Amino acid sequence: MTRFIYDQFAKDYLSELLSPIGTVTPSRDVNSEVREIDVYFTPGTARADYVETLGILGKMATTTALFEPFRNPVSVSEVRSCVSKLLDVIAELERRSRRENTRCEEAELPKLWILTPTASEMLLNGFNATPDEENWLEGI
Structure with missing residues (x-):
């Protein structure tokens, strides 16, 4: 879960812009x-x-x-x-x-x-x- 509204906005915005040209995975965990x-x-x-x-x-x-x-x-x-x-x-x-x-x-x-x-x-x-x-x- 995103703690700050700006972070969520940036994730949503980038996801929307990038999804037509590839796969977008917001908030992907790093193991x-x-x-x-x-x-x-x-x-x-x-x-x-x-x-x-x-x-x-x-x-x-x-x-x-x-x-x-x-x-x-x-x-x-x-x-x-x-x-x-x-x-x-x-x-x-x-x-x-x-x-x-x-x-x-x-x-x-x-x-x-x-x-x-x-x-x-x-x-x-x-x-x-x-x-x-x-x-x-x-x-x-």
């Missing part, structure tokens, strides 16, 4: 399978020397993050799955923030780190990934 994040990391207090010893991983671990390591080159489908997990986590945090009447700061949202031995130019271009060699090493 999601249970998926797991490989590693969900929340930073705590850490010794600076230990973080420095970790190198790039230590730098990645300065914020809340999802780590998704792959043994083989990651596929488009696997990247989509990782992004979907990230968006699910962000949506969960935003819902909690609304329930608790608190602010959900962009800087506090988790980052996604997909660790792959290699990524093709086609894959990177398809996701509009650009190197950030100013802040990271080549390949990140």
Whole structure:
């Protein structure tokens, strides 16, 4: 059931406009399978020397993050799955923030780190990934 009159209007309007050219299913449920994040990391207090010893991983671990390591080159489908997990986590945090009447700061949202031995130019271009060699090493 639609909670807001605008939402119902928009569904009805789009259904009416689109039905002559295809099948319209308003309010379709999305059934999601249970998926797991490989590693969900929340930073705590850490010794600076230990973080420095970790190198790039230590730098990645300065914020809340999802780590998704792959043994083989990651596929488009696997990247989509990782992004979907990230968006699910962000949506969960935003819902909690609304329930608790608190602010959900962009800087506090988790980052996604997909660790792959290699990524093709086609894959990177398809996701509009650009190197950030100013802040990271080549390949990140």
